[in-house]
Amino acid sequence: MGAETTTLFINGMERTFSMGNHFGQVPCSETLLETLRDRLGLTAAKKSCDEGACGCCTVIKDGEAVPSCMLLTADCDGAHITTLEGLADPETGELSAVQQAFLDYNAFQCGFCTPGIIMTTQALLNKNPHPTEEEVRDALSGNYCRCISHYHVFEAIASLAGRGVDLDEKWRDRR
Incomplete structure (x- = not known):
């Protein structure tokens, strides 16, 4: 945590942040959620409970679903982070199989919690x-x-699991 910089791989892009308390630097107390939303404009992950209990801020960190409100950016140095914005194909805009299934099955209402789910x-x-x-x-x-x-x-989810969507090739390790 004492590093002068922190590097994250967010949705396949390398991002290096200067850590510190000066203007433009990321304070060591800043959460990953704050960095994603306030510094990078990646607003799909939502701030809600701020205690890691509701799932609205969930992102994928090194393959695991994690509450980004509970992680300090400084502690994520070298991590691969995927947000909802990183699931769609960056060239074509095609939604991931999971995103498309949620649309097809109307698996949302107001949408606030949907990115985390x-x-x-x-x-x-x-x-x-x-x-x-x-x-x-x-x-x-x-x-x-x-x-x-x-x-x-x-x-x-059952529609995806039932038809055996192969997430390996296109979506599993999208970074």
Whole structure:
């Protein structure tokens, strides 16, 4: 944490930040969520509980779904971070299979929590392309939504797990 710079690989792009308390520097107390939203304009991850309990700020860090409000940017040096903005194909804009399934199954309502749920789903399917319903429920247990019942979310995920979408080739390691 005492490094003068912190380098992150965010959605496939290398970003190096000067750490410190001077103008333009990232304070050592700044969370990854704050860096993503306030410095990089990546606003899909939402600030809600600020305690890592709601899942609205979920991103994928080195293959794991994590609450970005609980991680200090300085502690993420060298990490590969994927946000919702990094799931779509950067050249064509084509949505990832998970994003498309959420649209197809109307697995959202107001949309505030949706990015976190999608990122948790993406991380789950990257590790286990054919999860059981129990595994899906367990993975999503840290994501809260006040608008919808999760049955649309479960239907969207089941559609992906059931047809054996191969996330390996195109989406699994998108960085």
